[in-house]
Amino acid sequence: MEVHRFEKIWTAAALLLIVGFISTIVYGAVGPGVTMVEDDGGTTDQADVSAALADELDWSQVENFEAPTPKAQHVSGDKYEAYVVTKQFAFQPGTGQPLRVPAGSTVTLYVTSPDVLHGFEMVGTNVNLIIMPGQISEITVEFDEPGTYSMVCSEYCGAAHHVMEGRVEVVPQSQFDSTEG
Amino acid sequence: MATNETTFADQFPKSARLTRLSFGVAFTALAIGGLFGLIQALHRTDIYRVLPSPDYYTLLTGHGVLLALVFTTFFIAGLFSWGISNSLDRDLPGDWISWSWWIMMTVGTVMAALAIIGALIPQIPMQADVLFTFYVPLKGHPVFYIGVVLLLVGSWVAGYDWFRTFWSWRKDNRGERIPLQTFMVLITMLMWYLSTMGVAAEVLIFVLPWSLGLVSQIDPLITRTLFWFFGHPVVYFWLLPAYLAWYTVLPKLSGGRLFSDPLARVVFVLFLLLSTPVGYHHQYIDPGISEGFKFVAMTNTMFLLLPSFLTAFTVVASIEHGARQRGGKGYLSWLRSLPWDEPAFTGMALAGLLFAAGGFSGMVNAGMNLNYLVHNTLWVPGHFHLTVGTAAALTFMAVSYWLVPQLTGKKLRLRAFALIQPYVWFLGMTLMSNAMHRGGLIGLPRRTAEPEWNLPGGSFSEGIGSLNEIQLQIAVGGILLFTGIVLFLAVMVATWMGRETPTIDVDSTIPPALSGAENSPRILDNYRLWFAIAVVLVVIAYGVPLWDMVADGVFSPGSNPVTP
Numbered sequence: 001m002e003v004h005r006f007e008k009i010w011t012a013a014a015l016l017l018i019v020g021f022i023s024t025i026v027y028g029a030v031g032p033g034v035t036m037v038e039d040d041g042g043t044t045d046q047a048d049v050s051a052a053l054a055d056e057l058d059w060s061q062v063e064n065f066e067a068p069t070p071k072a073q074h075v076s077g078d079k080y081e082a083y084v085v086t087k088q089f090a091f092q093p094g095t096g097q098p099l100r101v102p103a104g105s106t107v108t109l110y111v112t113s114p115d116v117l118h119g120f121e122m123v124g125t126n127v128n129l130i131i132m133p134g135q136i137s138e139i140t141v142e143f144d145e146p147g148t149y150s151m152v153c154s155e156y157c158g159a160a161h162h163v164m165e166g167r168v169e170v171v172p173q174s175q176f177d178s179t180e181g
Numbered sequence: 182m183a184t185n186e187t188t189f190a191d192q193f194p195k196s197a198r199l200t201r202l203s204f205g206v207a208f209t210a211l212a213i214g215g216l217f218g219l220i221q222a223l224h225r226t227d228i229y230r231v232l233p234s235p236d237y238y239t240l241l242t243g244h245g246v247l248l249a250l251v252f253t254t255f256f257i258a259g260l261f262s263w264g265i266s267n268s269l270d271r272d273l274p275g276d277w278i279s280w281s282w283w284i285m286m287t288v289g290t291v292m293a294a295l296a297i298i299g300a301l302i303p304q305i306p307m308q309a310d311v312l313f314t315f316y317v318p319l320k321g322h323p324v325f326y327i328g329v330v331l332l333l334v335g336s337w338v339a340g341y342d343w344f345r346t347f348w349s350w351r352k353d354n355r356g357e358r359i360p361l362q363t364f365m366v367l368i369t370m371l372m373w374y375l376s377t378m379g380v381a382a383e384v385l386i387f388v389l390p391w392s393l394g395l396v397s398q399i400d401p402l403i404t405r406t407l408f409w410f411f412g413h414p415v416v417y418f419w420l421l422p423a424y425l426a427w428y429t430v431l432p433k434l435s436g437g438r439l440f441s442d443p444l445a446r447v448v449f450v451l452f453l454l455l456s457t458p459v460g461y462h463h464q465y466i467d468p469g470i471s472e473g474f475k476f477v478a479m480t481n482t483m484f485l486l487l488p489s490f491l492t493a494f495t496v497v498a499s500i501e502h503g504a505r506q507r508g509g510k511g512y513l514s515w516l517r518s519l520p521w522d523e524p525a526f527t528g529m530a531l532a533g534l535l536f537a538a539g540g541f542s543g544m545v546n547a548g549m550n551l552n553y554l555v556h557n558t559l560w561v562p563g564h565f566h567l568t569v570g571t572a573a574a575l576t577f578m579a580v581s582y583w584l585v586p587q588l589t590g591k592k593l594r595l596r597a598f599a600l601i602q603p604y605v606w607f608l609g610m611t612l613m614s615n616a617m618h619r620g621g622l623i624g625l626p627r628r629t630a631e632p633e634w635n636l637p638g639g640s641f642s643e644g645i646g647s648l649n650e651i652q653l654q655i656a657v658g659g660i661l662l663f664t665g666i667v668l669f670l671a672v673m674v675a676t677w678m679g680r681e682t683p684t685i686d687v688d689s690t691i692p693p694a695l696s697g698a699e700n701s702p703r704i705l706d707n708y709r710l711w712f713a714i715a716v717v718l719v720v721i722a723y724g725v726p727l728w729d730m731v732a733d734g735v736f737s738p739g740s741n742p743v744t745p
């Protein structure tokens with residue numbers, strides 16, 4: 001089988017490009033430490049989340065998930081965690097009250113849904129998750145500067161999908177500590 | 182110059198009839214799906230809103246199903262029926278089996294379309310606002326899912342029709358190499374059989390019984406994973422027929438012949454092997470799937486670039502060879518010697534050019550950690566309107582300008598329309614797609630009727646260009662693309678309805694490749710071996726993660742149905 005010299009050079013260049021792309025992804029993972037959403041958020045019962053949201057069940061009965069609060073919960077040092085529910089057609093917290101986190105913190109978000117698929121996109125950042133009933137999406141985010149981010153639902157979730165939006169407020173540590181929640 | 186005595190339609194009347202009728206359904210779907218696309222482009226850019234926003238999702242479902250599933254599958258069924266008969270020099274059997282696939286696919290299409298449109302028409306008690314990707318636990322009417330299954334099963338029977346025609350040719354031609362077009366059809370169908378197992382399992386085991394109320398809950402993660410098992414190879418099911426045209430018809434139209442037959446075979450084999458074990462790249466930001474499996478899918482996806490890079494080389498080399506046969510000279514000025522006034526050539530060449538751009542934006546999608554930035558944003562439809570919406574769709578339209586006269590014995594009418602149509606499409610897609618890509622980079626989501634959230638600062642932060650300018654380009658691009666569809670359909674209807682003509686100016690003869698199949702290893706034609714390896718690769722990529730999902734209960738963690 002005759003392969004033209006130019007075609008051999010082209011193929012080698014294409015392979016080099018492919019290996020190059022894979023290397024950039026490996027670098028992104030081990031250098032800046034970009035990790036993918038995976039299965040370590042665990043699973044939960046969609047019906048329990050739904051019942052807890054309707055105050056028919058105590059959140060302590062819900063497997064692997066805690067009550068969503070507007071203020072992120074302190075874990076240790078600069079580490080915080082926040083539980084968020086996405087539902088037709090609101091973020092809780094986020095839509096009524098914003099989710100509040102301190103600047104300079106590292107926040108682990110746990111997000112699940114009581115009804116259908118949703119998207120959790122913080123506009124202008126790389127925080128972008130699929131939220132699925134029964135699964136808990138877990139991601140750790142660094143919030144360096146104070147500011148306000150928008151959340152929009154980036155996955156079709158029904159007839160009013162286009163009104164589903166919310167906010168994340170990153171506030172200075174002192175202000176964060178002095179607010180209730 | 183062919184006379185009516187030697188047209189494809191006269192030589193192979195049964196194949197020609199099946200191809201014509203398949204194209205008929207394909208073009209009808211294109212008309213309706215294209216109109217929905219126009220309404221969507223004007224709606225989401227807030228230029229003109231003809232329907233209330235919740236109905237946007239009905240049109241979006243219709244646009245996806247009618248164009249990505251129906252238009253493509255029917256066109257491909259027609260093109261492959263032609264390719265098999267043309268390259269094996271024998272008609273399809275045309276018996277009840279041949280007709281059963283066309284009927285099944287058509288009935289399935291009508292059922293699915295009615296279920297979708299039902300959401301707009303109170304007299305039809307059905308809805309399927311679940312989009313082309315199904316989105317369990319949103320639930321559509323069972324008729325929608327049954328329609329999709331019929332379309333799929335019909336396509337499987339069509340594949341059998343082509344295989345049995347090949348086997349009957351093989352009995353009479355032992356020891357010969359498989360003709361290139363037939364080889365491409367068979368390999369594409371093997372990939373299709375393997376990958377449609379995912380969506381067939383999703384619908385038959387889970388979604389359909391659940392929509393009928395036979396089981397109360399299903400696991401969204403399993404169904405989603407099975408969908409994307411199919412959801413990426415379906416992309417190659419759209420592209421490989423375009424490749425068939427680029428490898429076999431385009432070189433001829435350029436005035437030359439294919440550069441290398443064996444490399445075309447290598448490319449198709451690579452697609453069979455690598456198209457399926459990549460589905461997790463649509464689920465990079467899904468919970469419930471470990472990072473390692475996503476990494477394996479990412480690596481496979483990147484290696485899928487190779488056959489497309491090889492295609493770019495071979496196609497450009499073949500076109501250049503054609504241009505030089507026509508007297509082209511110089512490093513780049515040979516481009517001027519190409520038949521730019523030939524709509525079939527222009528359509529395919531421009532489709533290839535935009536596909537190169539779409540390929541590069543696809544590399545960004547495939548980049549696992551970059552994907553966070555673009556996932557579910559407008560970047561993604563920007564990407565696939567270049568691939569399925571241009572590389573496949575514009576190529577299919579271009580092929581029609583060349584093939585429909587041969588299927589009908591009628592010369593192409595409204596040639597002036599045909600001549601400008603590929604340029605209109607190219608311009609419209611360039612406007613719409615570049616704007617969608619840029620909109621995605623500033624976070625504009627896809628699949629939304631009103632991207633006008635009350636964001637802090639009032640709007641999405643502006644990247645390259647302003648939000649208004651992006652919206653305007655999408656709307657103008659959408660209008661031009663719909664104009665392109667109208668021009669194309671006008672040419673098709675005028676040709677089809679016209680009188681038979683003594684000459685049709687085109688013929689199906691494909692000149693042999695510069696480097697033929699004779700000197701290539703025979704193992705390339707051993708499709709059973711390649712299929713077996715493809716199955717092994719799928720088991721490696723999907724076996725463990727699917728087992729994990731099933732191990733916690735086939736139907737759990739379960740979700741109750743939600744009507745959109």
